[in-house]
Amino acid sequence: MAHKSDFQFSIREYKPSDKHEIMSLFCHGILEHVYPAFFKAITNPDHVGIALSISMAGYVLGGSSYFQALLFGSLWAGLIYYCCHDIYNSYMMGRLSTDMADIAANYLEIPSNGFWVAEANVNGQAKVVGMVAVIGKRQEEEEERFDNLNRGVNSTEFAQDASDGSYAQMSHIVVGFAWRRRNLGSQLTRKALDFCKERGFSRLVIDLSSPQTAAISMCQKLGFVQMAMHSNTHANPWFSKVARINVMQMEKLI
Known part of the structure; x- marks a missing residue:
């Protein structure tokens, strides 16, 4: 081999x-940036501080609930991921409907x-x-x-x-x-x-x-x-x- x-x-x-292969390559090539962008954003010191604050708020509001602390922190992480995904997905869809359409x-x-x-x-x-x-x-x-x-x-x-x-x-x-x-x-x-x-x-x-x-x-x-x-x-x-x-x-x- x-x-x-x-x-x-x-x-x-x-x-x-080449169209089918190119479209698949293009879409995968754009969306693969979502996770690196998310990881870079979630580990930013400012975001870490916000995540800890939100988790602590969930802990207090939940009556010392670790589950609610985790839930609040996860919601913040989910929001960051959604923003990263939307940025690259919007770019991809925009190009697919313009220059990549033909x-x-x-x-x-x-x-x-x-x-x-x-x-x-x-x-x-x-x-x-x-x-x-x-x-x-x-x-x-x-x-x-x-x-x-x-x-x-x-x-x-x-x-x-x-x-x-x-x-x-x-x-x-x-x-x-x-x-x-x-x-x-x-x-x-x-x-x-x-x-x-x-x-x-x-x-x-x-x-x-x-x-x-x-x-x-x-x-x-x-x-x-x-x-x-x-x-x-x-x-x-x-x-x-x-x-x-x-x-x-x-x-x-x-």
């Missing part, structure tokens, strides 16, 4: 026949966009084990985005773009769990960078949530630099505060 290190990956453009039309038919999959040969069968997408954007879109976030980020803080003010955004970079630690995420990112060079983009931007520590580390190793951070997760703002999830925008000059 071959070891995972023996597998060779090939990266190619998305085909409509990958061919939204990526392959637009010259400035691209969508690629990574394949591995498993027992003689080609299996999709990774994916990455790139969307070409105008500088004005980014300026408007930061104005809406009201984070005080001036567009002059970013690198100078090409004469048309265009740049590229990378998203949907997912590697199947069993295929990680094989440098596949870096290969997919380099594929996106090569595409950006061909299209004349001067920088590549990616948004990552704070619990995505492995992806953040990979991007840093490839030369991406954090340029901004905000808490706009496109879910209820209160949920983001409870879950303590921030979104980091990183970019790499090309």
Whole structure:
């Protein structure tokens, strides 16, 4: 039996026949961040203090009831988990109803966009084990985005773009769990960078949530630099505060 290190990956453009595998990979890749986000939030010192206070209140209100103390503490933990799940689930559902609803039309038919999959040969069968997408954007879109976030980020803080003010955004970079630690995420990112060079983009931007520590580390190793951070997760703002999830925008000059 071959070891995972023996597998060779090939990266190619998305085909409509990949849709079922891509959708499954995408959904699992997004929702798998829920538990790390929950664990990070529940172990935050502030949340630990709140949990202890709520548990103590349950203990007192229940007439020295350990069961009620545990119940109150569990309800607080459940609320944190719900907030973490809603953030990632809302993002997933939003993308499934927009760009992911028709990958061919939204990526392959637009010259400035691209969508690629990574394949591995498993027992003689080609299996999709990774994916990455790139969307070409105008500088004005980014300026408007930061104005809406009201984070005080001036567009002059970013690198100078090409004469048309265009740049590229990378998203949907997912590697199947069993295929990680094989440098596949870096290969997919380099594929996106090569595409950006061909299209004349001067920088590549990616948004990552704070619990995505492995992806953040990979991007840093490839030369991406954090340029901004905000808490706009496109879910209820209160949920983001409870879950303590921030979104980091990183970019790499090309």
